[in-house]
Amino acid sequence: xKGQDTQHALRRRNLSRVLRTVAAAGPVSRAGIxxxxxxxxAGVAPLVDELLRLGLLVEAxxxxxxxxxxxxxxxxxxxxxxxxxxxEIGVDHLAVCAVDLRGRVRARAAADAAxxxxxxxxVLRRLSALLTQxxxxxxxxxxRPAGLTVAVPGLVARGSATVVHAPNLGxxxxxxxxxxxxATGTSGAPVPLSVDNEAHLGALAELRLGxxxxxxxxxxxxxxxxxxxxxxxxxxxxxxxxxxxRGFAGELGHVPVYPDGRPCGCGGRGCLEQYAGExxxxxxxxxxxxxxxxxHPGPGARIALLARRAADGDPATTGALHEAGTALGIAxxxxxxxxxxxxxxxxxxxxxxxxxILPSLERELALRTAVAPAAGRPGGPLVAVSRLGADGPLLxxxxxxxxxxxxDPVTAGARAHPPHR
Numbered sequence: 088x089k090g091q092d093t094q095h096a097l098r099r100r101n102l103s104r105v106l107r108t109v110a111a112a113g114p115v116s117r118a119g120i121x122x123x124x125x126x127x128x129a130g131v132a133p134l135v136d137e138l139l140r141l142g143l144l145v146e147a148x149x150x151x152x153x154x155x156x157x158x159x160x161x162x163x164x165x166x167x168x169x170x171x172x173x174x175e176i177g178v179d180h181l182a183v184c185a186v187d188l189r190g191r192v193r194a195r196a197a198a199d200a201a202x203x204x205x206x207x208x209x210v211l212r213r214l215s216a217l218l219t220q221x222x223x224x225x226x227x228x229x230x231r232p233a234g235l236t237v238a239v240p241g242l243v244a245r246g247s248a249t250v251v252h253a254p255n256l257g258x259x260x261x262x263x264x265x266x267x268x269x270a271t272g273t274s275g276a277p278v279p280l281s282v283d284n285e286a287h288l289g290a291l292a293e294l295r296l297g298x299x300x301x302x303x304x305x306x307x308x309x310x311x312x313x314x315x316x317x318x319x320x321x322x323x324x325x326x327x328x329x330x331x332x333r334g335f336a337g338e339l340g341h342v343p344v345y346p347d348g349r350p351c352g353c354g355g356r357g358c359l360e361q362y363a364g365e366x367x368x369x370x371x372x373x374x375x376x377x378x379x380x381x382x383h384p385g386p387g388a389r390i391a392l393l394a395r396r397a398a399d400g401d402p403a404t405t406g407a408l409h410e411a412g413t414a415l416g417i418a419x420x421x422x423x424x425x426x427x428x429x430x431x432x433x434x435x436x437x438x439x440x441x442x443x444i445l446p447s448l449e450r451e452l453a454l455r456t457a458v459a460p461a462a463g464r465p466g467g468p469l470v471a472v473s474r475l476g477a478d479g480p481l482l483x484x485x486x487x488x489x490x491x492x493x494x495d496p497v498t499a500g501a502r503a504h505p506p507h508r
Contacts, residue, residue, distance in 0.1 A: 098134075101126065102496045105134045106143060106164070110188055110493065114147040114161030135162060142168045143188065143496055164188035169233035169492045170225050172271060172278075173485030174214055175285065176239050178203050178255050178316040179388075181210070183217040185225045185232070186485040188492065190296070194224035203316075204257040207250075211266030218270040232271040232278045234488035237263060238285040238480040240317055245334030248282040254352050255316040279491050285480035286311065286319030286337050287328060289434045292475055292483030294323060297432070306430040306471075310422050312339060312415070313435030313479065318360050322426060340364065344417045362414035365389055365436065371407035372396070390436040390477075397443045405443055412444035416451025423456050423468060434473035435480070441472045 104124045109115055112123065121131045138144040147163035166187050175182045182197040196217045202210050214237075222232060241253025248264040250256075263282050271278055290311035297306065307326040313319055318340035322329040330336050340360035341353045348357025361367050369376060369389060376389055396404040419431060431452075433441050449470055456468075473479055 099495060099497060101130075102134050102138060103494055105131065106138055106496050107493050109138075109144060109162050110164045110190075113163040115163075116161055120162070138496060141496060143492070166191070167229035168231070169489070170230040171485045171488030171490075171492075172218065172221065172232045172235045173288075173481050173483070173488060174218060174235065174237045175481045175484060176202060176210060176214060176237060176256070177285075178240065181214050181217055182481050183214070183221045184481055184485050185221050185230065186482070186489060187230060188489065190486070192482075192485075193228060193230060194221045196220050202256055207258060207261040207263065208266060210256075211263060211270075215267065215270040218267075222271045232488075234279045234281070234491040235267070235271055236281045236283060236288070236484040236488040237267070238288045238484045239263075239282060240285050240315055240319070242335050242338070243282050243284055245330060248280055250282065251335075279488075281487065283484070283487065284319060284321075284334075284337065285315070285435075286313045286321045287330070288481075288483030288487060289313045289473075289475070289479035290321035290323050290328060290432075290483070291487055292479045293432055293434065293473060294326060295486050296475060296482060297473060306432065308428050309430040309432050309471075310419065310426065310428045311432045311434055311473075312419070312437060313433075314340075314363070314365065314437045315435060316365050318364055318415075320422070322422070322428070324426070339418055339422070342418045342421065344414045359414055359418040363411035363418075368393060368407045368411050371410065372401075372403050390439055394439050397440070408440055408443035409447045411440075412447035413451055415444065416448040417455065419448070420452055420455035423452060428468055430468055431470045432473050433470065434475060435477055438473050438476040445470060445472075 105120055108120050108123050112119070117131050117135055118128055120135070121128045135144065142165055144162050145165045147161040166189055168188070170185045170187050170193060173184050173186065179199060179201060180197060181200045182195070184195040185193045187193050198213065198217060200210070200213055239250050239253055240255055241258065242251040243249065244251050248262055250258050250261040250263065252259055264280055267280060268277060293306070293309070293311055307323065309323050311321045311323065320337040320339035322336060341351065341355060341358045343355060343357045344359050344362060345357035349361040350356050351358040351361050366376060372393070393404055393408070397408055423431070437444060452470070475482060
């Protein structure tokens, strides 16, 4: 029995390897798959046949083998069947998207929402309506949810759907699972649900989708910093997210940059969030969030207003962003000295404000960084701006949901795309 279990586990692991290879490199031939994963062609053939039967792979014409000889029949992941559903709960918005195995966004819905200090129940009901809308759209294209991941601006207990503390939402110990039960609108067994910190998911999106417009590969050792109302960070080492013992790693916004500074909602003083957070920058400009939203309505209104004013050369705005960059550089210098990352990636709202934040941020890193920089850069690591911007956490959530298929194609594929009989 133990031998059978071991063989069963090995087969599932090899099915996962084949599916991941085709998802990353397709269209690719059977010979190309064998070469990439170190199996024989005879060993790959039945694995491919099973993935074709499950509807996870499709024949895609001719493809190069990766070596000499005639090109073989190409294989690609299907654009039907399983889809990863990502959702994001922001302080002032909700968003949902669906991503297929090819990595394409197939449906998306978003809505402005005043979620700050709203109880979880009403927020989850509004989010469920968006989930139902997206699920209906993808069903018309032959897609069904294989998993749901929700990004939240707060601490999430490791391996659970419980938001331990989300100060900008006003939530403590909020279990999201009951409020999202059946939200994807599918019949039968519920799809796997996961909840994670938005900065962590932004970093996962950077791993999967990032890199430069010039074709450079995404970084594998970096600190990812993102911001909405608060400031979060994620640390990636050798392609793996560093979560910490309880899953709370990355609370950069509550690193003290001025120990005797302004009081913070966390109970400390001088936290980064009080100097570089969205509300702090608006306060320095002389605006309340409500005034900013009224002056520039729509999604991402407050950040859009700051970017517009800075581009127009408004001295109060450029000065506030300069100070925000200084505070961010002080906080990041500690992380760089401790972790020696190859890159610091600015994502979320920070990506849009990068032109006015980067000069003072990079100056502080150069002054305060002691570790030897990667690639011979004097004074600190490369600071890059994410191409994903504010979409990072939502896309990261959708791709995280797809892991249920990539990790276990048999179970997840059968649920999201039952084989034809």
